[in-house]
Amino acid sequence: MADVQVTIDGIVLYCDESVIALQFGNGYTIQKTYFDDLPFRNKITDGNGRVVISYLGSQRQDERGAYFMCLHKDGSYLVQLPGMMPGVAYTDNDFRCSDQLETYHNNEMEFLHKTFSLLQIFKKGNIGFKEIFTEHRFSALGGLINNIHNQTSNSVTRNITDSTIFTLTQEEAIRCNQFLQDYSGQEYSLLKSCIDEFVWGMEQVDLPTGFEQYTTALEMIFLQKNQQGKKEVLSKRVAVLLENNPAKIRALYDKVKDYYRYRSDSLHEGDGRNISATELKEMEELVREVMLKYLGFCKAAILNNPSVTWDVVKDNKINDLKAAAQTAKTAGTLPA
Numbered sequence: 001m002a003d004v005q006v007t008i009d010g011i012v013l014y015c016d017e018s019v020i021a022l023q024f025g026n027g028y029t030i031q032k033t034y035f036d037d038l039p040f041r042n043k044i045t046d047g048n049g050r051v052v053i054s055y056l057g058s059q060r061q062d063e064r065g066a067y068f069m070c071l072h073k074d075g076s077y078l079v080q081l082p083g084m085m086p087g088v089a090y091t092d093n094d095f096r097c098s099d100q101l102e103t104y105h106n107n108e109m110e111f112l113h114k115t116f117s118l119l120q121i122f123k124k125g126n127i128g129f130k131e132i133f134t135e136h137r138f139s140a141l142g143g144l145i146n147n148i149h150n151q152t153s154n155s156v157t158r159n160i161t162d163s164t165i166f167t168l169t170q171e172e173a174i175r176c177n178q179f180l181q182d183y184s185g186q187e188y189s190l191l192k193s194c195i196d197e198f199v200w201g202m203e204q205v206d207l208p209t210g211f212e213q214y215t216t217a218l219e220m221i222f223l224q225k226n227q228q229g230k231k232e233v234l235s236k237r238v239a240v241l242l243e244n245n246p247a248k249i250r251a252l253y254d255k256v257k258d259y260y261r262y263r264s265d266s267l268h269e270g271d272g273r274n275i276s277a278t279e280l281k282e283m284e285e286l287v288r289e290v291m292l293k294y295l296g297f298c299k300a301a302i303l304n305n306p307s308v309t310w311d312v313v314k315d316n317k318i319n320d321l322k323a324a325a326q327t328a329k330t331a332g333t334l335p336a
Helices: 017-021 098-122 170-183 186-202 207-222 230-242 246-269 277-304 310-330
Strands: 002-013 029-034 060-062 065-079 131-140 145-154
Touching: 002 098, 017 029, 017 065, 017 170, 065 098, 098 131, 098 145, 098 170, 098 186, 098 277, 170 186, 170 277, 186 207, 186 277, 186 310, 207 230, 207 246, 207 277, 207 310, 230 246, 230 277, 230 310, 246 277, 277 310
Parallel strands: none
Antiparallel strands: 002 065, 002 131, 029 065, 060 065, 131 145
16 A cells, blocks of 8 residues: 545635635635745746636735635545566556546545535535646655656636626625535435536526526426426426515516526527526526525435435425415416
8 A cells, every 4th residue: 555645726716715714624725825825826827927817817916916715635545556476577657556546536526526516506606616736646665666646627618707706704604614514415416416507507608508507407306207388387386486475476487487488599599689697697596596495305305214316305396396386376376
């Protein structure tokens, strides 16, 4: 076995110093780092030493100069070295342990994707990462072989144009840390496919495409396979989930119907003129509210049955929403 020392760094996009209070877990911290002190400065600058466009919007400034909010981890893990067999010729490559390093790296990227996805659900803001820089260092054969392996994980689809800053009050930071603790386990796993669709919508720079992805996320939650009358059914279920007041239920029902029509016009007719940045942000916030509620539903279902599946959670909530929609129809709040 060999002990691998690992350093992981990256810039956290579009956030302010309030995120320092976040308890990321897994050995990560968020630090305020001035440009001149960045250990990976040469990787985020061009030939003239200027910050590349991917990070310009995330650069902050104070009396000391330009700085970034940076993700950092120093850690270690073990890898299995090849057994030395008599008469067998070995090369340096045999001791690189590339597959094991790659497995560790992939697990770290999955953790970061999950954590940033949950942060994007907790509150609006284009928080996330564009690149993560990882360095693995270890020795083999009593120091005869010293390995340094560098990796860069590049989120090529990352939206770097949305300048919405993720910021937290002190009270929100406390709640956010509890939120990460509460929903980073099986709750996240159950809802992951829907969360990924929501996050994919946030990564789009094209307004109609982002709108379409948000609508797809809602369909994945509220509609069963081969659902008839999708627009009507989806609109009613969203409305009775998010609102209690009859007037607000009807207003949200009408709004979601309009949104679904905008999406259909864009997807099937290529007409996205009704989708402005305002509509996109409103749709994003609506889906965020739904995700927050469904994480809670997943948690409650897991407490009742630890082996519960997403299909069971989804079907049970659809039955509840059907009943609520019927009650609203009987009361005249929603159309028959």
